[in-house]
Amino acid sequence: METLTSETLVGRRFDRNHRLYDDTTTWLAEALDGNMRTSFEFKFYGNELYGQDGGALGPIFTDSLESAKNLSANLSFELRRRKHEMDEYLEMIQMMNGFDFNTMVVVSDFPDELMNETTDVGGYNCQRKQTMLRVITKNEDGGLTTQTQSLDRSERHALESIYLQFGHQASPGELLGQRIHLMLDPDAQKNLLDGLVEVYDHSLYLRYGGEWQAGRQKSKFINTYDFVLQQQDLIKYYSERADYFGDNQPVLYGVVATIKRRYEAMGLTGKSIITPTTEFNKASKYNLNYEIALSVQQSIMSGEDFNGCGLTISMSDDTASQLGEAGYGSKTETNQTYQFNKKMHCVVCQAPPKEGELKKMCGPCGICRSCDSKLQSKI
Numbered sequence: 001m002e003t004l005t006s007e008t009l010v011g012r013r014f015d016r017n018h019r020l021y022d023d024t025t026t027w028l029a030e031a032l033d034g035n036m037r038t039s040f041e042f043k044f045y046g047n048e049l050y051g052q053d054g055g056a057l058g059p060i061f062t063d064s065l066e067s068a069k070n071l072s073a074n075l076s077f078e079l080r081r082r083k084h085e086m087d088e089y090l091e092m093i094q095m096m097n098g099f100d101f102n103t104m105v106v107v108s109d110f111p112d113e114l115m116n117e118t119t120d121v122g123g124y125n126c127q128r129k130q131t132m133l134r135v136i137t138k139n140e141d142g143g144l145t146t147q148t149q150s151l152d153r154s155e156r157h158a159l160e161s162i163y164l165q166f167g168h169q170a171s172p173g174e175l176l177g178q179r180i181h182l183m184l185d186p187d188a189q190k191n192l193l194d195g196l197v198e199v200y201d202h203s204l205y206l207r208y209g210g211e212w213q214a215g216r217q218k219s220k221f222i223n224t225y226d227f228v229l230q231q232q233d234l235i236k237y238y239s240e241r242a243d244y245f246g247d248n249q250p251v252l253y254g255v256v257a258t259i260k261r262r263y264e265a266m267g268l269t270g271k272s273i274i275t276p277t278t279e280f281n282k283a284s285k286y287n288l289n290y291e292i293a294l295s296v297q298q299s300i301m302s303g304e305d306f307n308g309c310g311l312t313i314s315m316s317d318d319t320a321s322q323l324g325e326a327g328y329g330s331k332t333e334t335n336q337t338y339q340f341n342k343k344m345h346c347v348v349c350q351a352p353p354k355e356g357e358l359k360k361m362c363g364p365c366g367i368c369r370s371c372d373s374k375l376q377s378k379i
Contacts, residue, residue: 035213074121080174131154
């Protein structure tokens with residue numbers, strides 16, 4: 001990754017593609033059902049912080065605050081939260097200007113207004129109820145690093161234990177605005193986030209027993225951000241069809257549905273694998289459009305929504321007509337779709353496929369792939 005200096009920042013043009021890449025990969029990682037950790041570097045120049053994309057950080061917080069003023073009533077709490085985040089940004093600038101702290105801990109807890117909700121909204125996953133724990137450090141080289149770790153459940157007693165670790169008692173109400181300022185040496189800065197995650201998990205262990213990893217029952221651990229970075233074909237697919245993150249949501253839905261399917265096919269969620277890995281690998285002989293179309297169908301049938309920072313997306317049957325415009329199935333071969341024939345039916349449920357319907361990985365009824373070969377024998 002390119003290292004930015006003060007000289008290169010002067011006159012440098014904002015890199016839209018870099019911003020789109022970072023925003024997309026971060027959101028996709030958050031949308032997957034697993035632990036997420038990210039780390040981003042910023043350079044300080046002229047009383048402003050600049051990302052690797054060359055863009056200034058301040059306008060992002062300003063625009064976010066302004067947009068919150070126009071949100072619907074059920075998201076009115078976002079204005080309060082974004083005011084806290086603006087204060088967080090201003091304290092980053094203070095820290096970089098030599099105030100008496102070089103490390104900041106931010107507990108971006110799940111909104112209390114949504115704790116009893118069951119429907120995902122505004123990018124918030126109301127099943128997982130994630131807190132985003134941030135450790136922001138001023139580095140010896142004069143730059144700034146922001147590390148973010150997802151914590152499932154947002155259990156108040158466990159989050160408050162993070163404050164107790166530094167001799168602080170959290171006040172009632174939202175934790176997002178209760179930032180912790182520290183002066184640490186570089187080694188302590190490097191290890192701080194791991195230590196705070198352990199504090200959170202230990203608190204859950206004391207109450208519930210068992211093993212925990214970032215608020216989840218411990219199983220096979222993977223950083224979902226690392227997994228997303230391996231899916232370069234899908235990241236490129238979306239980036240080529242969007243001008244900014246959140247643009248062209250039918251395509252984004254297809255991409256995140258496909259990444260989720262790949263993630264589950266590898267058995268990384270600890271859940272039962274819907275599609276066996278061997279069957280998933282067989283799909284690789286088809287083009288990417290077809291793989292996305294299959295994933296979209298599966299997600300629509302399951303009624304899945306996907307959530308990440310600031311954005312919840314869903315796709316219903318009413319929006320299926322947009323798939324063609326998005327490119328899904330536009331290059332499928334004739335043997336990838338069913339042609340209606342009265343002799344064709346599923347050997348289990350006896351239902352025929354619909355005319356022109358894409359073949360599913362497990363046959364038209366969604367029960368078993370062996371049906372497909374039996375159907376073909378009847379034609």
